[in-house]
Amino acid sequence: MTDSLVIIPTYNEKENVVTMLEAIMGLEFTFDVLIVDDGSPDGTAGLVKETAKKHPGRIYVLERKGKLGLGTAYIAGFKWALKKNYQFIFEMDCDFSHDPNDLIRLRIPCAEGGAGVTVGSRYVKDGGVVNWPFFRRFISKGASLYVNSILWLGVKDSTAGFVAYRREVLEAINLDAVTFIGYAFQIEMKYRAKRLGFKITEVPIRFCDRILGTSKMSLDIFNEAFLGVLKMRFLK
Secondary structure (H helix, E strand, O other): OOEEEEEEEEOOOOOOOOHHHHHHHHHOOOOOOEEEEOOOOHHHHHHHHHHHHHOOEEEEEOOOOOOOHHHHHHHHHHHHHHOOOEEEEEOOOOOOOOHHHHHHHHHHHHOOOOOOOEEEOOOOOOEEEEEOHHHHHHHHHHHHHHHHHHOOOOOOOOOOEEEEEEEEHHOOOOOHHOOOOOOOHHHHHHHHHHHOOOOOEEEEEEEEEOOOOOOOOOOHHHHHHHHHHHHOOOOO
């Protein structure tokens, strides 16, 4: 059994999920994968189960009824990972906006460099985005500047969803107290980790917009993140 688990939330990702799983299975370092599927009507969970048969003991699926939100999917995955005694737990998207080859680089600061959290960052040297229009880049980078002006987080890509956690971080955070379920969840987890004294390291990644499937971004998710940052100043 490996010490590293990749958690991937899915909703209607039939175009990507098998290719993503096979890409992770083919990496030089061994990662297990937990798919947290929110009742995808397109049969995503079934495809995961079929792929898992080819890789016994390495691919798992946690099926939930209904679309319950990104944050709750990760919380469920974190709790599952802690029960299974994984030492390094990763978040990533299923749509190949996050390159699975970067998982190994994300693991190194947590496993060897003393970091509690590693962030795959678009906004450090050698990081970047591909296939994004100017306005989307402006909003994304502006969001991180906004977060740092309010929370003094010190993370250049505060909304990033390609993240590695050392087990001790997730054990220290009261997961049941995590408030947000959309992209504000990503900010809140980093903020809670920093307040607990854990080191956060950023490594550069190239973020590529999805080619297949449909984006899950919405105005409600954006509003939650914008207002949520103000509320985080008062987290207990």
